[in-house]
Amino acid sequence: MNFDFADESPKLVMLLYGLVAFVVVVGGLLLLLDAVPAWFARRREAQLVAASASGAPIPRSRTKPREGLFAVFFLLPAVLLLLIGLVVPAIRTTVLSFMDGGSDNWVGLRNYGWLFSQDEIVRVLTNTLVWVFLVPLIATTIGLLYAVLVDKARMEALAKSLIFMPMAISFVGASIIWKFVYAYRGDGQEQIGLLNQIVVSLGGEPKQWLLESPLNTLLLIVIMVWIQAGFAMVVLSAAIKAIPADIVEAARLDGVNPWQMFWQVTLPSIRPALIVVVVTISIATLKVFDIVRTSTNGNFDTNVIANEMYNQAFRYGQAGQGSAMAVFLFILVIPIVIYQIRNLRQQREG
């Protein structure tokens, strides 16, 4: 055992600095906001006391702390950080997307033209579309199916935990878990990957799953579905349980059969939750990066936008092309979000 704890101490010192900074900033802010009004209040009181003692007219307070002042201090840290960390950089990225790799010269729309002209990149875009179409569809379907199947079943909590658990695992961890399922050893050798073992025991030949396009993209999608189905299941299950019992009862008295019940009562009732789930998973899928990077590093025709954006901007030094991909990603997200907002508004009105 060679682990040397002393090597770690600079990190723990940094952690200590971080925690002290936290206490100073947040505690300081609250104290300041407490102390300043108290100070004004005391001064005002002193003025009043002095005025009443001398019989002079009571001076009007000009220094009463205003509501807005509090708001400024409460909002300051968050708004400042958002400006520095998100708003300004996002604008800057948009600008960079019209410049060349070193961010020195304007190139107009050339980076965007490049997006759609390179075969490789078009492949990346197509893969991303396949991801965004399949992952929400399959994950939501499985989540819904499972939510319905285990509703009111025995050991419902345990059953749900099993499906939900992958949510706690990192995409990197999940990718390793599935890489192991997909593991390959030559024909004739004993297989160590579950999938190949199943294929072999059914009399097939073992395959290098992650090398075969387009099958490999689908197999990576399986990983994302595996992670996201639990999310869909939890949200939809909560929505199902929130359906008013009298609606169900009324439908039952009308004599609908379970299939009609599902299509005509359950599904319409949980439509809002369904939309939220699909939208959330779609956006998460658009940005998926870790799975592709860990499993295949984008090789063998499995690349997606988020991974290629990382490659362009941080590995190949093509800030312009990377930025164009980030902007494109943003543009893809917008319609999905608008759709959700419109739906929500319709619900509120209807």
Place this chain on the structure above:
Amino acid sequence: MTTTTPPVAAGTQAGAKPTTAAGRVRKRLNSRTATLVSIVIAVVWTIPTFGLFISSFRPEDQIKTTGWWTFFTDPQFTLENYQDVLFGRSASSGQLASYFVNSLVITLPSVLFPLAFAALAAYALAWINFRGRDWIYIGIFALQIVPLQMALVPLLSFFSTGVNVGGITLMPAWDLADEEKFVQVWFAHTCFALPLAVFLLHNFISQLPRDLMEAARVDGATHPKIFRTIVLPLVTPALAAFGIFQFLWVWNDLLVALIFAGGGDETAPLTVRLAELAGTRGNEWQRLTAGAFVSIVVPLIVFLSLQRYFVRGLLAGSVKG
């Protein structure tokens, strides 16, 4: 299978009449098919993790030559993989203990800062009257849709070259080295978490009873006082929910760490190291399996013990969305 499913099916049928729509649908399917389907899904969802877990305790030559399922006929157990991957000092071993510390150091402040700042902001947006309040709220809400990819390149150059406008240096480069790079990661995680955090906490804080807040105001309590003594205790469950959310997100993050932490064992978290191992030593299963579990164990403990709060956070974020 046939010997185990009927009792389960019978057991579920024996319960009270299902009152939910789903329950009624299930009752029709309830039968073996329904039970069978749900068991199949549960098994498919669990087996991959289970297989990896078993493997992480098998000796290296066993992992590499036989499937993990042979463990049941030929059980061989060792802790060597964990020993090697955590504490080994050869360059290829993983040295995960060091990265584990990094993950902890990254995660704690990255959870605390956004939580505090978001709570303050959410309170102001919900309970302080000032002009432009709605616009600021809508602005922060809308920022949720900006993919963090949009911010990475400029934020990195902000750290590494500072801010220069027209040849004038507004802010010098941070020039952080080694352990100091943690600051960059904290900063980035805090910024990226804020829109969702403000939104979620606003949902909770704005639903506190108006009477309560007004009574406190009438009693002469100032905003900081109300925030500390009334709001914080009441929204603790919401804070916990978002805290867990953010904890899992930061602990499991790869992208932000990859860009802002650097790749060395001074600052990079477990995920970065694992992704590296999976790339360069993709067949060293004894290290990958044990390593994956080292990275999974903390979030899994958090998840299993605080699942209820986590779910509450999820639902607040998505259903009210």
